[in-house]
Amino acid sequence: MAAKEYQRSAYRALTDQERAERATTSGGEPILEFGDGSTPFVDYVRSDVLLSLQGLRTKAPTEPAFLIATQVMELLFKLGHIEVLHVRDRLDADDVDAALWALRRVRAVQHQLVGAWELLSSLSPADYREFRDQLGDGSGFQSFVYRQWEFALGNKNAALARPYAGNPVTHGELLRALNEPSLYDAALRLLARNGMPLPAEVLDRDWAEPYQARPEVERAWRRVYEDPVRHQALHRLAEALVDVAYEFGRWRATHVLVVERVLGGKPGTGGTSGVEWLRRVADHRFFPELWSVRGAL
Incomplete structure (x- = not known):
């Protein structure tokens, strides 16, 4: 997905206590819902931007x-x-x-x-x-x-x-x-x-x-x-x-x-x-x- 299609999620730092509470609430499973925006990982790494930067010029497989x-x-x-x-x-x-x-x-x-x-x-x-x-x-x-x-x-x-x-x-x-x-x-x-x-x-x-x-x-x-x-x-x-x-x-x-x-x-x-x-x-x-x-x- 192109970077422009993402809506950035609001950033908020978490404490160790908050992370522990979330793990308890989720039963130790990954959180899967983040609203209508992007995910916190994508927002931090900017992987949507990074993965959109391969401007290939040919159809060569290599x-x-x-x-x-x-x-x-x-x-x-x-x-x-x-x-x-x-x-x-x-x-x-x-x-x-x-x-x-x-x-x-x-x-x-x-x-x-x-x-x-x-x-x-x-x-x-x-x-x-x-x-x-x-x-x-x-x-x-x-x-x-x-x-x-x-x-x-x-x-x-x-x-x-x-x-x-x-x-x-x-x-x-x-x-x-x-x-x-x-x-x-x-x-x-x-x-x-x-x-x-x-x-x-x-x-x-x-x-x-x-x-x-x-x-x-x-x-x-x-x-x-x-x-x-x-x-x-x-x-x-x-x-x-x-x-x-x-x-x-x-x-x-x-x-x-x-x-x-x-x-x-x-x-x-x-x-x-x-x-x-x-x-x-x-x-x-x-x-x-x-x-x-x-x-x-």
Whole structure:
């Protein structure tokens, strides 16, 4: 049913006592009557709107799988972005425990994202060919919420905000993400507040510029890794950040495999060379010194 056909029900929060009373009244069975409007679940989740957003362009039987899996990824990108901002803010407040707890959710989001490729990998080249032309110049590379997430994690590139210049709201959100400190910037400032010597140009810089790995930062992380008992919180944070970077690398690598399986060496829809370009992108690692320090231990 289309979203416009629903009449929203009046919202009212319930207490534990009220829920217990309703369960007693219903004999423990689900409530089935909600008046002439929608149901409280539909109103909260907005599933009527969500399920109306699949604007299929062909009669290909596999187009729904591609479109819905892609939309699920977009929602997970949004959640990942929200959680990363929360982690960054907790680190700025020196609340490492809360940051670590939220990083668990970030990794759970990433597991779901990697799993989403399983559905897309079930498409054969013939399946995808039935609707691929309808994408035109459209490409996942153009996902602005994915770009927000990458910026928040620390992979900054001002040129990648240009495609959204025609949409003032989206472009403004991306520019804000570009110009704010990233999660890794917050982690490095936390290192400095915990006595690790870091150069001023790392701690106070133009946040919109791409981060450049520095030997001083690697040495700071090395001190953490060489005495994990003394620096327990920082050590746990370092490994949690590597978890996130690792899962991002796994998502990108799986992306390459799925595209190669479905498309082979064909050019991408958004102007790229396809698999060749994706392989180059997959070489990127977030939080570079947390990777390079491993060779120095």
